[in-house]
Amino acid sequence: MTPFAPLLDAIASEGSAALVTLPRTAGSSPRDTGAWMVVRPSGRFNGTIGGGALEWEAIRHAQDALKKAQLAFAERSHALGPDLGQCCGGRVWVRIETFDQRHIEELRALAKATPRQYIVARPGTDGRIARRIAPVGEDPNAIADDEYIETFDERPTTVLLFGAGHVGRALVLALAPLPFAIRWIDPRADMFPKAMPQNVMPIASDDPSAEIDAAEHDAFILVMTHSHALDFEIVAKAIAAQRFPYVGLIGSETKRARFEHRMRDIGLTQEMIGKLVCPIGIDAIEGKLPAIIAASTAAQLLIAREHRRTRS
Structure with a gap:
């Protein structure tokens, strides 16, 4: 900011x-x-x-x-x-x-x-x-x-956040004061609030997965749309690109297992699939309230950002 x-x-x-x-x-x-x-x-x-x-x-x-x-x-x-x-x-x-x-x-x-x-x-x-x-x-x-x-503070890390549901909204608020620039993507334009933090750009796209092609090579990807089919399309594309340091998917271990099986079916290797973060958030922080998931995920993104910075 x-x-x-x-x-x-x-x-x-x-x-x-x-x-x-x-x-x-x-x-x-x-x-x-x-x-x-x-x-x-x-x-x-x-x-x-x-x-x-x-x-x-x-x-x-x-x-x-x-x-x-x-x-x-x-x-x-x-x-x-x-x-x-x-x-x-x-x-x-x-x-x-x-x-x-x-x-x-x-x-x-x-x-x-x-x-x-x-x-x-x-x-x-x-x-x-x-x-x-x-x-x-x-x-x-x-x-x-x-x-x-x-430079003012640190250069922000770009986050592509797919999904404007309850957790997406909570995550936008959790990331508002942090060094992230958020591209908030959802095909449903009416899901975006009228007011939002300065570091957020809402994008109402009929083809959300196309945003992956135009994304910066070191962007973070977070997927939590209203559709499991769309979730899979975006995640598979991001994992296949092999250029994003963080690809996170909201969901349970069961959802992860199903997605892993489908990704193997389309030819992704286990090494590539292993880089998917699902469930998202820090293990030690439990709770299913959107604000708790958002706080846990924000902390995880900060850790991933620091890890990338120290390795670059």
């Missing part, structure tokens, strides 16, 4: 807001490069750069910059131990930028960036950070010498 929508909300309610980011970290720090928070004149804030003395100092400086209507960005370096008495022992660089009504159109444009796009930034001649959304397909290595790719 990027900070631009929260900035717009803050300006709409209080007239101005400050963006606090960590453009650089070194050694042990409570958050990594790209962590952010949006601070309002009242002191209310969204996001976090790590809590403790670091965060409260940043809020104080951000409120001061807003009070002074400071336009140029400011940057400070903190040794967490000597400067702030925190035990992490590393060093962080804290950047503060302020925004108000004059920047609404700029922020609205940046808020439209999708998870598959990236934001290119550079220090502007006016003392502010100039940003643009890179076109889809632009080579990140082709940006100008004075530009850099700006």
